Structures are given as C-alpha cells and as structure tokens.
Amino acid sequence: MSEFTYLFRGRDYSASPEQRQKYTEKWIAWFKELSATGNIKDPGHPLEGSGKVVNGKQKVVNDGPYAEAKDVVGGYTLIEAKDLAHAVELAKGCPVLEVGGSVEVRPIQKM
Amino acid sequence: MELSEHLFRREAGRMVAALTRIFGVHNLALAEDVVQEAFCRAVDVWRFRGVPENPSAWLMATAKNCALDALRRERTARTFAPELGRLLESEWTLAPVIDELFAAHAIKDDLLRMMFSCCHPRLPEETQVALVLHILCSFSVGEIASAFVSTDSAIAKRITRAKKVLAKSKKLFDVAAPAEFSSRLPAVQRALYLLFNEGYHGASPESAVRTELCREAMRLAAILLAHPLGATPATYALAALMCLDAARLPARIDSSGNLSSLFDQDRSLWDQELVAEGLKMLQLSATGEEVTEYHVEAAIASIHATSLRAQDTDWGAIVSLYDTLMAISASPIVALNRAIAIAQKEGPERGLEELRAIANADRLARYPFYHAALGEFELRSGRYENAGEHFRTAHGLGRNPAERRFLAERTAACEQGAQRHAV
Numbered sequence: 308m309s310e311f312t313y314l315f316r317g318r319d320y321s322a323s324p325e326q327r328q329k330y331t332e333k334w335i336a337w338f339k340e341l342s343a344t345g346n347i348k349d350p351g352h353p354l355e356g357s358g359k360v361v362n363g364k365q366k367v368v369n370d371g372p373y374a375e376a377k378d379v380v381g382g383y384t385l386i387e388a389k390d391l392a393h394a395v396e397l398a399k400g401c402p403v404l405e406v407g408g409s410v411e412v413r414p415i416q417k418m
Numbered sequence: 419m420e421l422s423e424h425l426f427r428r429e430a431g432r433m434v435a436a437l438t439r440i441f442g443v444h445n446l447a448l449a450e451d452v453v454q455e456a457f458c459r460a461v462d463v464w465r466f467r468g469v470p471e472n473p474s475a476w477l478m479a480t481a482k483n484c485a486l487d488a489l490r491r492e493r494t495a496r497t498f499a500p501e502l503g504r505l506l507e508s509e510w511t512l513a514p515v516i517d518e519l520f521a522a523h524a525i526k527d528d529l530l531r532m533m534f535s536c537c538h539p540r541l542p543e544e545t546q547v548a549l550v551l552h553i554l555c556s557f558s559v560g561e562i563a564s565a566f567v568s569t570d571s572a573i574a575k576r577i578t579r580a581k582k583v584l585a586k587s588k589k590l591f592d593v594a595a596p597a598e599f600s601s602r603l604p605a606v607q608r609a610l611y612l613l614f615n616e617g618y619h620g621a622s623p624e625s626a627v628r629t630e631l632c633r634e635a636m637r638l639a640a641i642l643l644a645h646p647l648g649a650t651p652a653t654y655a656l657a658a659l660m661c662l663d664a665a666r667l668p669a670r671i672d673s674s675g676n677l678s679s680l681f682d683q684d685r686s687l688w689d690q691e692l693v694a695e696g697l698k699m700l701q702l703s704a705t706g707e708e709v710t711e712y713h714v715e716a717a718i719a720s721i722h723a724t725s726l727r728a729q730d731t732d733w734g735a736i737v738s739l740y741d742t743l744m745a746i747s748a749s750p751i752v753a754l755n756r757a758i759a760i761a762q763k764e765g766p767e768r769g770l771e772e773l774r775a776i777a778n779a780d781r782l783a784r785y786p787f788y789h790a791a792l793g794e795f796e797l798r799s800g801r802y803e804n805a806g807e808h809f810r811t812a813h814g815l816g817r818n819p820a821e822r823r824f825l826a827e828r829t830a831a832c833e834q835g836a837q838r839h840a841v
Contacts (some may be wrong), residue, residue: 318458321559327457332421353462383468399570402465406523 310348310415311386311394314316317377317408333402341386346397351384377408385415421469424630426457428637429474430556433481435528440506440519442499443535444585446553452488456481486513491527500530500589505649529554529641530648534591537605540583546609547616548573549580557680565616565628565815599647606642607656610635611712614660618667629667636660637775654703655712661696662719665689677824681728693723714743733763754788764793786815790825797832802839806832 320323341347356379360371372379381403388394391414398410428454459480460473470476489498489506498506505511518524536549548566551557563573593599603746617631639657642648669683678684700716718739720794724729740756753776761769773792782788793808809829816822818836 319461319817323561324430324457324556325424325561327422327425327461328421328818330466331426331469332462334461335468338465338468350466381462383465 309385309390309394309417311388311391312413312415313351313384313386313394313398313401314380314411315382315384315403315408315414316380317403317406318381318410319406322406330402330406333405337400337402340400341397346387348385348387351382353382354380356381380411381408421473421521422753425473427556429477431532431554432525432529433478434553434576435532436520436525437481437485438532439524439528439590440489440499440502440516442497443587443590445496445498446581446585448488448492452481454485455484459484463472478520478525482516483783484576486516489516524752526641526644530645531590531637532594533641534593534599534602534606534639535584535587536580537602537609538580538587539602539605541580543605543608543612545576545580546605547612548576549584550609550613551631551634551636552577560738565574565631585753593645593647595646601807603648603650604652606658607652607712610639610642611656613638618663632664632667636664651703651706652712653700653706655710655716658696658699658703659716659719660714661692661699662716662723663718665692665723672819675820676827677820679824680722684726685726685728688723696720696723698815708745709742713749714746716740719742731762733759737762737763748777750778751785753777754782754785754791758791761791761795761798766798769795784815786812786817786821786825788812789815790828793828793832797835798841800835802832802836806836 319327324402334411336351338347342350356376357371357373360369361367362369386394386397388397391412394412398412401410403410433456434446434449437452440448440450453674456477460477462486464470464473490513493507502515503514532554533550534662536553541549544566548562550561551565552559559574559577562568562577563570566573575785576834580652591598592603614632614635617628617635636657639653639660642653643657665688666680666683668689669685669687670678672684696716697720700720703713703716719734721732721736721739722744723734737756740752740759744751754773757772757776760772768791773788773795776782779788789808789812793805793812795806796802796805806829809825809832813822813825813829816825
C-alpha cells in the first residue's frame with residue numbers, strides 16, 4: 308500500500324439547507340465507505356478559506372491565498388491505496404465533484 | 419451519529435429568526451448571510467470529522483459566534499435592532515446579551531415573532547405563505563416554485579418584494595402585545611391553513627402529496643399552540659383539521675404509486691395516532707362561541723377518520739356540515755365538495771343537480787376534480803359516453819402524473835362500461 312493526500316477544492320455555495328444537509332450526508336457516507344475498506348489513513352481537516360502567506364527571504368507576510376474561491380484548498384485527507392490509479396479511482400466517489408469541485412491526488416514521497 | 423431528517427432546514431429557520439431579532443428586521447439579509455456562513459462551517463467540519471454529538475447545539479453555537487463576528491465587524495457601519503441599541507455596542511454587554519438571546523426559550527418566541535411578521539397585512543396571502551416557507555422553513559426559491567407550480571423568477575420576485583415590505587416595517591412583530599397578537603392571529607392561521615392545503619391538495623408535479631409542506635404547517639401550528647395567546651379554539655380546530663387530514667396521507671397514494679380516492683383508500687393505513695391527536699384537538703377547540711371554517715372542516719374530517727369503511731360514513735351529517743361551511747365561507751370548492759356529499763347521500767342525479775347549481779362554477783373550469791365529479795356521477799347514472807367526455811376533460815387538466823394516471827383509469831372505466839352496455 309502507498310500513501311496519498313487528497314486536496315479538496317470547491318464548495319456548495321448557493322445551496323438550500325436541505326441540499327446542504329444531503330451534501331454533508333454524502334460526504335459522511337463516502338468517508339464511511341473509505342474507512343470500511345481501510346483506505347483512510349487520517350481523515351484530515353478542513354482548512355479556513357484564507358490565512359497568511361509568508362514569502363521569500365524577506366519573510367514578507369501577506370494575507371492570502373488570494374486565489375479564486377474555487378481554487379482554494381478546502382481540506383485534505385490522507386489515503387492508503389494500492390497505487391496512484393487506485394487512489395484516483397477512489398477519489399471519483401468524492402461528493403465535491405458533484406458541486407463542480409475537484410480532488411487533487413498526490414502521492415506522498417517515500418522516505 | 420446520523421443527521422435527523424430536515425435538521426438543517428429546521429435549524430436554519432430557528433437561526434434566521436434569532437439573528438433577525440438581534441440584527442433588526444432591516445438586516446434580514448445579514449441574518450441570512452450569517453446562517454449560510456454557519457452552515458458552510460458545519461459542512462466543512464462535519465464532512466471530515468463526522469456529525470457532532472448534538473448537531474443542533476453545534477450549529478446554534480456556530481451561528482452565535484458568526485453573529486458576534488458580524489456585530490463587531492459591522493457595528494460602525496450599521497444600526498442593529500433598535501430595542502437592543504447600546505447593549506450591542508459595548509464589549510461588556512455584547513456577549514452576555516447574545517448568550518441570552520440564543521437561549522432555547524428565547525428562540526421559541528423568535529419563531530413566533532417571525533411567523534407573525536411574515537403575515538404582514540400589506541402582503542397578499544400567497545406571498546405570506548411563500549415568505550413563511552422561505553424564512554421559517556428555509557425552502558429555497560426553487561423548492562417553493564416547484565411546490566407552487568410557479569417559476570423560479572416569479573417566486574424570487576415575490577420573495578424579494580416581500581422582504582422589502584418586511585424590512586420597511588422597521589420592527590419585528592411584538593408577540594407580547596395581546597391586542598395586536600389577536601388581531602393578526604387570523605392571518606397567521608390562514609397562512610398555515612393554506613400551507614397545509616398546498617401540501618395536501620397541491621398541484622406540484624413532483625408528487626401528488628407534498629407531505630413535507632403538511633408537516634411544516636403542523637410544526638408551525640404546534641408552535642402557535644404553545645403560546646398562551648395563540649392557543650385559541652380556532653387554532654385548536656386548525657390543528658385538529660391538519661391532524662385528521664394528515665392521518666389519511668399514507669393511504670392517498672397506493673402501492674403502485676397511484677392516487678387513491680377517499681372511497682377506495684385502504685383505511686387500515688390511516689395513522690391512528692394522528693386520528694387520536696386530531697380528535698383530542700377537536701375537543702379542545704369546542705369552547706367559546708365562535709365556529710370557524712376550521713371547526714367545520716375538522717368536524718367533517720373527523721367523520722371520515724372515524725368511519726371504518728367508506729359505506730359507514732354518515733353522509734347526512736357531512737352534508738349539514740357543508741351547509742354550515744357554505745354559510746361561513748362559501749366558495750365553489752366548498753360547493754363542489756358539498757355536491758359530492760349529497761350524491762353519496764341521495765344519489766348521483768342529485769349530485770349532478772347540485773354541481774350544475776354551483777354559483778361561479780366557471781372558477782372550477784380548470785380544476786380537474788370538478789370535471790371528474792361530473793364524470794363520476796354520469797358514470798354512476800349509466801351514461802358512459804357523457805362520463806367519458808368529462809373524464810377526458812379532467813385528464814387534460816391533470817396537474818401531475820399521479821392525477822393523470824388516476825383520471826386515465828376512470829376514462830378507461832367509462833369506455834369499458836360503454837362496451838359492456840353495447841353488448
């Protein structure tokens with residue numbers, strides 16, 4: 308088994324409470340499925356939409372990241388899968404895709 | 419931990435009501451933004467970490483924190499609820515005041531306050547209902563449009579206009595003022611009645627019975643009953659009517675997804691708990707002098723609910739209740755239902771007579787069940803051709819697949835009858 312991170316982008320913006328609840332339930336079901344098959348190493352955390360960015364030798368501190376809202380990473384999860392293809396296959400079940408978001412699948416480099 | 423059904427929607431109504439009390443009715447949009455923010459946070463965290471032990475408390479606490487942020491951020495740019503005034507300006511009083519306003523008992527009053535505020539006399543009835551659905555039940559514009567068989571843009575316009583009226587009213591309705599409470603109460607009852615009926619008889623194409631609308635109406639009626647000034651005989655009668663009608667909901671759609679008429683329903687599917695609750699409410703409504711249309715409609719529903727078989731129904735009693743109802747609030751729909759009861763009691767020819775005598779029958783011209791009643795009585799009188807004609811008209815007016823299937827079957831029954839007759 309190898310380890311991967313999923314970086315989630317995108318959010319359900321203009322949804323009604325009923326739709327949001329359904330969306331949350333889908334996420335919870337998806338995580339449940341992934342844990343049942345032993346593919347979750349660490350469920351990870353959501354990230355605030357913005358914070359600070361420290362830059363370069365001058366250590367300049369800026370507000371940010373000022374990316375488009377849809378490009379901001381909203382959270383991450385650590386996954387265990389056979390290989391990259393498997394991790395990608397698993398990512399296809401993520402509910403964020405249904406609201407036009409994306410999952411970036413990145414193998415964690417072996418030490 | 420699973421989320422209970424419609425939890426978000428219920429909590430959204432409670433949060434908007436509480437936040438509007440704090441921000442002032444002119445800042446309704448800000449209250450709605452804060453609710454959205456609280457939900458975004460919930461979705462963000464819960465999707466990774468699962469649902470917390472007490473999701474309602476979590477949401478409410480988050481809304482409170484978001485509200486504090488908004489108050490601090492906006493207090494130089496905006497004025498908030500005038501009656502809270504300076505309490506929100508000082509850091510000394512801000513947090514304790516907000517804590518108090520988010521306490522459970524305070525929020526219950528907030529819901530009632532919002533309910534009364536939505537039934538503003540300057541708003542047409544159907545707009546009041548849309549506003550109640552939007553603010554207190556948190557239905558999106560799209561969800562309301564599909565319930566009312568309207569377009570998103572028409573409903574959006576209606577709600578925007580309604581919110582403007584609400585914002586201009588400067589203050590939320592004061593539920594502690596008895597005289598004003600009593601004078602607006604009928605409008606609130608009426609809105610809940612219309613909301614329930616929209617669910618029960620609604621034209622929504624999605625499903626013939628919008629059970630959710632009925633449930634929301636019943637939930638709001640229960641809040642109204644919990645307030646000493648709201649628990650009037652008319653409110654009890656309204657609640658009785660809702661319980662007794664809702665008891666029949668499980669039987670209105672049969673196992674193959676088809677509409678089932680009152681005469682053909684499997685009565686063992688009726689919800690006996692709701693029947694008992696409805697009868698209790700009906701008893702509680704029987705005080706005082708006033709007999710409202712809710713009393714009469716509840717009494718009619720109670721006769722159906724307690725008749726074990728369709729043929730056991732006391733149609734004489736029902737006809738005389740419809741006579742009373744015509745005296746209180748005559749309408750072509752009431753007259754139609756009265757004609758159906760008369761046909762049950764005195765035969766189809768009498769039913770037809772009564773149907774033809776309905777004043778303003780042209781207002782029923784687009785209502786499929788008017789033509790269905792004509793068809794039914796012609797069918798029972800053995801005039802299959804006429805009957806088929808009426809059912810075809812009714813079928814053409816059917817508002818959803820379940821209605822159309824039902825009416826197509828009746829049309830087919832007429833054709834079969836005609837064939838048998840010819841042989």
